[in-house]
Amino acid sequence: MYKVAFLPGDGIGQDLKEVVKLFRDKIEEKYGFSFELNELPIGGKAIDSFGDPLPPDTLKECKKSDAVFLIAVGGPKWDNNPPNLRPEAGLLKLRKSLNVFCNIRPIKLSKHLTHLSCLKCETVDKGLDIIILRELTEGLYFGEPRGIYTQPDGSKVAINTMSYSSTTIEKFAKIGFDLAMSRKKSLTSVDKANVLENSRLWREVVENLSKSYPEVKLDHLYVDNAALQMIYNPNQFDVIITENLFGDILSDEAAALVGSLGLLPSASIGDNKPFLYEPVHGSAPSIAGKNMANPIATIFSIALMLRLSFERNDIAFDLENAVEKTLEMGIGTADLKMKNTIGTREFANEVLKNL
16 A cells, blocks of 8 residues: 655645545545555644654655645744744755755646636637746755845844756656656756856756757747736747746746636656645645635645556546536635635535536
């Protein structure tokens, strides 16, 4: 039996963990496919109990697992903690310790939810289907030196370092080209090569790698233009690859295209398993415990785990179809603004009926 390190975390993570258990049980009943959920502390709850956002035992169990499934970390209770004792520090350390370097963000808008999009209906009348790949291990978030320093005159200066190696860029971009080959053979690389040296290296490496993929149409866009084009004409994109900071911003911008962070799953993968799966929404403390959280991103993250870690594309496809059938019925959680509004557990049960 596969073993999944299960990290519900904070806020609505505690609500959505019951959804994950429901789907685990239904998948075993319907398909005879089993995976064990080993619930472990992370984030704010781990800080409160162990004084550490990623306790050593949690990390040890994660590394021994076949997959890691996290729901959400964070909340105002811990906002004023020092950086190493904030819930998000546990997530950053987990990603680094698992050696995951590629974050996969499917941006998919159902034709039944086009009313949620910030765009005009005619722009997204047939829905959206884009995948953003974000490099996770280098760039501004991890570059050294970094810090806030006091000058001799008493003023302060803050420093962050944005650096990339050609090895990292090539390894990451190859995943993008391979994914493009399995879809529409179209790849957009996003950088800021007109200003940044590391972006010039990024573009050079991607351009050289493209010679090994003659069937893939490669386009380069500056990040500011990419942000504009994503609003102006999102359907021109299929697979997008970009570095850490740009990917963080563009993927959240893309969430506005579908109208709710509660719809979007993610996977972080590396050279070796376990891979890390998580819905992209936060811990939403204002609705925690109120049976209001949208479970779709969690369900889609389960589908990604089944597809990428367990090679059960058949079950993943059925899960996604069951969500689509449920939306077609005109029901959803409050954020989806459907004809019939129901709660987290009720929506999950409707999807299970359609599975």
